[in-house]
Amino acid sequence: MYDTLLWSIVLLPLIGATALGLFGSQLQPILGKRGVGVLAVLPILLAFVCGLLLTQELLGMTEAGRRILVTGPDWIAVNGFRMPFEWVADPLSMTMVLIITGIGALIHIYATGYMAEDRDYTRFFAYLNLFVAAMLVLVLGNNLGLLFVGWEGVGLCSYLLIGFWYKDRANSAAANKAFIANRIGDWCLMLAMFLIAVAVLKQLAGGPPDGRVLSFDVIMPNLLAAMKAEPGLATAIGLLLFGAAAGKSAQFPLYVWLPDAMAGPTPVSALIHAATMVTSGVVLLTRMNIVFQMSPVASAVVCGIGAFTALFAALVALGQTDIKKVLAYSTVSQLGFMFIGVGAGGYWSGMFHVTTHAFFKALLFLGAGAVIHAMLHEQDMRRYGNLRKYLPITFGTMVVGWLAISGVMPLAGFYSKEVILGYALANDHAGQVSQIAGWTGLFVAALTALYMTRLTMLTFFGDQERWRSAEPAVAHAHATSVAPAAVPELDEAFDDRHRFYTAYSPEPEEEDDHGHALTKDFTPKEVGPSMWVPLVVLAALSLAGGFLLYQNHTFQHWLQPFEPAVIGKLDYEYPNLLALSLGAAAAGLVLGFLFYRNGLPQDQGWNEARWSPFRRAARDQFGFDRLVSQDGSEGARDLAGVLNRWVDGGLITGAVDGSATAAGGIGELFRRIQTGAVRFYALMMLLGGLALIAWFVFVVQNGGAQ
Numbered sequence: 108m109y110d111t112l113l114w115s116i117v118l119l120p121l122i123g124a125t126a127l128g129l130f131g132s133q134l135q136p137i138l139g140k141r142g143v144g145v146l147a148v149l150p151i152l153l154a155f156v157c158g159l160l161l162t163q164e165l166l167g168m169t170e171a172g173r174r175i176l177v178t179g180p181d182w183i184a185v186n187g188f189r190m191p192f193e194w195v196a197d198p199l200s201m202t203m204v205l206i207i208t209g210i211g212a213l214i215h216i217y218a219t220g221y222m223a224e225d226r227d228y229t230r231f232f233a234y235l236n237l238f239v240a241a242m243l244v245l246v247l248g249n250n251l252g253l254l255f256v257g258w259e260g261v262g263l264c265s266y267l268l269i270g271f272w273y274k275d276r277a278n279s280a281a282a283n284k285a286f287i288a289n290r291i292g293d294w295c296l297m298l299a300m301f302l303i304a305v306a307v308l309k310q311l312a313g314g315p316p317d318g319r320v321l322s323f324d325v326i327m328p329n330l331l332a333a334m335k336a337e338p339g340l341a342t343a344i345g346l347l348l349f350g351a352a353a354g355k356s357a358q359f360p361l362y363v364w365l366p367d368a369m370a371g372p373t374p375v376s377a378l379i380h381a382a383t384m385v386t387s388g389v390v391l392l393t394r395m396n397i398v399f400q401m402s403p404v405a406s407a408v409v410c411g412i413g414a415f416t417a418l419f420a421a422l423v424a425l426g427q428t429d430i431k432k433v434l435a436y437s438t439v440s441q442l443g444f445m446f447i448g449v450g451a452g453g454y455w456s457g458m459f460h461v462t463t464h465a466f467f468k469a470l471l472f473l474g475a476g477a478v479i480h481a482m483l484h485e486q487d488m489r490r491y492g493n494l495r496k497y498l499p500i501t502f503g504t505m506v507v508g509w510l511a512i513s514g515v516m517p518l519a520g521f522y523s524k525e526v527i528l529g530y531a532l533a534n535d536h537a538g539q540v541s542q543i544a545g546w547t548g549l550f551v552a553a554l555t556a557l558y559m560t561r562l563t564m565l566t567f568f569g570d571q572e573r574w575r576s577a578e579p580a581v582a583h584a585h586a587t588s589v590a591p592a593a594v595p596e597l598d599e600a601f602d603d604r605h606r607f608y609t610a611y612s613p614e615p616e617e618e619d620d621h622g623h624a625l626t627k628d629f630t631p632k633e634v635g636p637s638m639w640v641p642l643v644v645l646a647a648l649s650l651a652g653g654f655l656l657y658q659n660h661t662f663q664h665w666l667q668p669f670e671p672a673v674i675g676k677l678d679y680e681y682p683n684l685l686a687l688s689l690g691a692a693a694a695g696l697v698l699g700f701l702f703y704r705n706g707l708p709q710d711q712g713w714n715e716a717r718w719s720p721f722r723r724a725a726r727d728q729f730g731f732d733r734l735v736s737q738d739g740s741e742g743a744r745d746l747a748g749v750l751n752r753w754v755d756g757g758l759i760t761g762a763v764d765g766s767a768t769a770a771g772g773i774g775e776l777f778r779r780i781q782t783g784a785v786r787f788y789a790l791m792m793l794l795g796g797l798a799l800i801a802w803f804v805f806v807v808q809n810g811g812a813q
Contacts (some may be wrong), residue, residue, distance in 0.1 A: 109164070113177045115202060119157075124236035125151030131229025140228055144219035147232035151215050155208035162201045170667060173198055176249060176324070179449040183252065189318035195249040198666045202458060203246040203383075203390055206465045210382045211239050213641035217473050219375035220637035221480060225372075228297045231271060235378065238264035242383050246390060251300050251321040254391070258296065258355070260297055261384045262289045268379060269371040278370045281305030284570040284736070290472050292354015293359060299347035306333035306340060323533065327397060334401045345398045346406025349412075352388025358446060359416040362439045363732050370432040373476030378430060380469035381438055386461045389445045396454045410450025414544035414551075417443025419729075421554040425561070426718075426725025428711075429486045430475045433562050437512065439550060440467060444527055447548055452677045453530030455666040459528055462662070463519035463653045467511035470645035474505035477568060477638055481631040482574065488565040489707055490574045495567040497631040500639045502567050504646040509563045511649040513556035516693040519653030524552060525688045526657075536677065545681075556695020561703050569706035631799040694708050719779045719807075 126134075127147060135143050165173045178453070179192035215235060222231055241264055262285075270282025300321070307320055310329040319325050334341040352358070357365040368380055372568025390410065392399065399406045415687055420439035427433045441464050448456035479486055495502040511518035514525075531545030633639065656662040682689075702708065710717050718726070727733065780791075 108198070109175050110162070110750055112161050113175070113196060114179075114245065115157045115376070116154045116161075116208070117194065117240065117247060117644045117667075119150040119154045120236045120243065124233050124240055127229050127233035127236060130615070135229055140223060141219070141234065142231055144215075147236060148212060148215045148219065150236060151208055153633065154213055154239075154243070155205070158201060158204040158208050161196050162205065164203060165196060165198065167710055168195055170664065178249075184318075185450060187318050188320060188322060190252045191319070192253070193249040193322065195323065196249045197560070199390070199393060200246050202462065202666060203386075204243065206240060206294070206462060207242050207246070207732065209385050210465050210645075211378060212472065213783040214374050214378045214469065215645055217377075217638050217641040218372070218633050221374055221476055222372060224373035229273070229642070230374070231268075233297055234267045234271070236372070238359075238384075238510075242387070245387055248317065249323055250305065251326070254394075255296065257298065258351075259293065259516075260353075261379075261387065262286065262293070265368070265379050265384055268375040269368045271371055275370070281367040283344045283365075284367050287344055288361050288364040289354045292351045295347045295350030295354070296391075296810065299344050299351060302340070302344050302347065303330060306330055306337075306344075308574070309333060312378075322639060323394070324377050331397050331400075331401070334398070338401070341398050342404045344395075345402045346408060348395055348398060349405065349409050350390060352391050352446075353412070354388070355391075356385050356388030356442050356446070356728065357416075357439050358388070358412055358442065359419060360731070360735065362416060363735050365439055366432055366435040368727075369429070369435050373431070373472060373479060376435070376677065377469045377472035377476070380435065381472050382465040385438060385442060386445070388515070389457050389461055391444070392446075392449050393454045393458055396449075399454075399585050400451065401450070403537060406452065407540040408447050408450070410531070410537040410544045413443045413446025413538045414540075414547040416440070417447065417551045418547055418554075419560065421551045423725050423728050424558040425554070426722045426727075427728075428488055430488050430491075430562060430566065431472070431486055433488075434471055434475055437471075437555065437559070440555065441512070444524060444548060444551070447531050447544045448527035450537050451525065451527075451530040451534055451544065452536035453534075453679060456523070456526040456530050456679065457660050457664050459656065460523035460664055462656065463523040466519050466645055466648040466652050467508045470504060470508040470642060470649055471512065473638070473642055473645065474501055474508060477501040477634045477642065480638070481628070481632055481772075485574070488562065489713060491566045492569045492571040492573045492706055493567070494631060498567075498633050500633055501642065504639070504642040505563065507569070507642060507646040507649050507700060509559050511653075513696060514552050514688060515690060515696075519649045519651075521692070522653040524548075524658040525684060526679050528552075528688065529681045529684050530677060532681040532684070533675050533679055539737070549687055552688065552691040553695040553698075558697045558705050560618065560699025564699065564703035565707060568704070571706040573707065589808065596802070637805040712723035 123146065127143070131143060134146070138146070161175070164175070175196040177194045177196075179187050179194075181191045183190040194487070214230070218231070218235065222228055226232060241257050241260025243257070244255055244260060248254045248257060266282045266286040269285050270279050272278045273282070303326060304320055307326055307329045310333050311320075311325075315325050330344075334344075353361045365380055365385065369376055371379075399409065408676040417440045420436045424433050424440065425438035427436060441460070445457040445460045445464075448454070448460060478491070478494060478498065478501060481494075481501070485491075507518070514521045526549050528545050531541045531548060534541055537544075607782065710719060711722065715723065715726075724730070754791060
């Protein structure tokens, strides 16, 4: 039974992706888009049911024995080394399975409505199913090889989904940026795997009897012994693993790909960049937590960079006007919280926030998608206002997400954030970095409440219905066939605000199918059931999920660390933590309400010259993205020119040409000696013989005499 369930979880989404990819275009005329949507959702729902059944089996086992291993045929077997298809069901993997398939199924259902107008409907769901399959391989694989296959698989699917509307240059650039940034992390992961393999082989003096060097059940005890013998090994492996995690989980400085990834369809943002892929780095560090238990240095790096990332992204979010960009930087910031928990030694606290974050951030992204859909794909919050009047269901559910991410008790985000901050403030596993990260996290919690209040107030509150004062020519550039240059003050905003469907309606006669300008007579309408039902379910999870998992330490007991005895039991109780957490949330909410209760402030309107220097800097990520993306690429190009001129053209070509010139000169010298005159040759032989006699007399004999 276990074999069937585990294999089904992995294979069902893969079968769905294959069927949609190979036969989707033939099935759509027969089944219609509704039927294709059912075929896309069904494999994910069935995988979720299988995950529930396996989780129920694990709950019936003792805490120490909650592990089911299923081994299949080998996919690599070389000279005694084996890497089989092997899947593990344990608390960590099953937590992620339920998130991936449960949240994934809701997002698939939502996407059937959101993507209904798109011509490449089946291709989109083929990619989405394939992503889910790759993510399941990543979390269920019982060896580093399968984890790496899933790791690369989600990177590939992320590239395909971010660049889904590939005819739009901005989307293609965003997909390339994500793919390249993630390669840095992948390189770190490979190096970590090599170090782990060498350490395990040394401990086993040649390898395990069954050849499974990279399987987790073989790695853990042997790697622990190797790190105790060589303390520096833990730090080296830990830093490389964190480098890998920083790429996938968008930590500074590798976060730059995630905000640009908002160019993809909103369901992609919800699934990949809120609930699953970006949390895979946290899963990796939790799976390999014994490395960080053995290395306070690596833990301090994780904790410190996580805190800096959380603060940096929260500040940047304050300067964004695109609703999806605000949520993107919020995701980066919340990921920083997760790394604070892991770095402070509270591994389960990081996974607790992964779980609650999946609830409320998927809700917020899907809610933002509903707003965008209702507003004819307008993404700039400066065009919103008073939408609670027209979108009551979307408004009600997004309010839940807003309060949950702001840390309002008793919603989901409050409990997971409090546990993380408690671990950081109450322990010194990462030295003083833990305490600094904890206080930074409290400040970031207030900033989170502030920028999310800003988003909510500008979108749903106020009496200003700002789209009614919008000129039709600037409300949807593509729909009105007006180039951005026609409205100079909006030039920079167009790239971020008007990407939806522009790549798939380039001909004028298709414009009416995909976009209409906002006018004074335009009235937003609530989305259909396929889109608001997932919002309601996610809102319920955001309301009660955190409390249920926190009550009686349910999640902590479910997700016990693999080797808790290495550093001992950590405490997450800190004096007045409850008051500090609630105070931070209240401060952000109150400030946000005071600043934005009257709608859009003049200093945040379309005239960005009136913005404060801080807000303009935050809008531009304080110059960091430009430094990395534009200046970095230009600098690399200039460096390549210098290297081409001086190293390749001067040093390398000069050495080759110089060698040829020297050889020619030597050849010319010997050519002059070859005169063809016998008397000259006889004279040279005589002189050579005399030189040998002189050398023998004055050097050899005198040296021998001494």
